[in-house]
Amino acid sequence: MSDPSYSDAIAEVESILGELEGSVVDVDHLAERVKRASELLRICRDRLAVVEVDVAKLVSELDASDDE
Numbered sequence: 001m002s003d004p005s006y007s008d009a010i011a012e013v014e015s016i017l018g019e020l021e022g023s024v025v026d027v028d029h030l031a032e033r034v035k036r037a038s039e040l041l042r043i044c045r046d047r048l049a050v051v052e053v054d055v056a057k058l059v060s061e062l063d064a065s066d067d068e
Helices: 007-022 027-068
Strands: none
Touching: 007 027
16 A cells, blocks of 8 residues: 555544544554554655755755856
């Protein structure tokens, strides 16, 4: 199964948070939901790290072309 897009992952995390805030949750279900939220947050963090490197590279290339 492929990872969800960043926006889909964030939406699912928000949904999980709403679910956990909105009612009493069975402990077994709570553990599953927290684990899923953790996985989604890891996906988001990894995507943001890749984007940060890409943006830094692009800015560096722009700065280099301005110096020419």
